[in-house]
Structures are given as C-alpha cells and as structure tokens.
Amino acid sequence: MQKTTMQRLSEEQIKSELSRLQGWSVVNGKLHKDYIFDDFIDAFGFMSKAAIHIEKMNHHPEWFNVYNKISIDLVTHDAGGITQNDISLAKTLDLLKN
Numbered sequence: 001m002q003k004t005t006m007q008r009l010s011e012e013q014i015k016s017e018l019s020r021l022q023g024w025s026v027v028n029g030k031l032h033k034d035y036i037f038d039d040f041i042d043a044f045g046f047m048s049k050a051a052i053h054i055e056k057m058n059h060h061p062e063w064f065n066v067y068n069k070i071s072i073d074l075v076t077h078d079a080g081g082i083t084q085n086d087i088s089l090a091k092t093l094d095l096l097k098n
C-alpha cells in the first residue's frame, strides 16, 4: 500500500475548515462528532456503508458504537495531527449520514 505524505493542518486552517462543516469540533486534537441513529440496525448499516469508502480512501476513523450512537474521532496517525484526509473523511461521512 502506497503511503501519501500528509501535512498537519495549522490551527487557522482547521478553524476555517470547521466553519464549513456542521457539528464537528476538535476534541483532544482530533476531529470529533457524534451521530445518532434510530436504532442499532441503522447505526450498523451506516458503518458498513462507510467501511467501503474508508477502505478506498485508506483513511480510517476511530469510532465507538453503542446501540444507536456512533462517536467518531478523526486524526492522521502518520502525521500526528489533523490533515486534509480527516476533513475529506468527515465530509464523506456526513454525505453518507444524510
């Protein structure tokens, strides 16, 4: 698998990206959002659908599911911070959620 070098975004760049996203914030240095679904089946369906895109992007979320809730944290481990890959994944997840 090819490794792409990704630059950590600056505080300013993150702030500007956040202003164009809905419901995302930075928590403990990671892009964070909680999604609420009707039930577990809906939440799990979303995760399955998202998994296809995640694999294609080769960029993986930290996520935690309990029943109808998915708590999502996005960070680029290779870069040790938030990169454009995290922004792209946030946008992809939001599109799949709606």
Ligand SMILES: C[C@H](O)[C@H](O)[C@H]1CNC2=NC(N)=NC(=O)C2=N1
Binding pocket: 001, 002, 003, 004, 058, 059, 060, 061, 074, 075, 076, 077, 078, 079
């Ligand atoms: C080898 C492979 O490209 C890396 O491990 C990828 C896979 N998915 C990844 N996902 C995330 N969130 N951060 C990474 O640094 C990362 N690196």
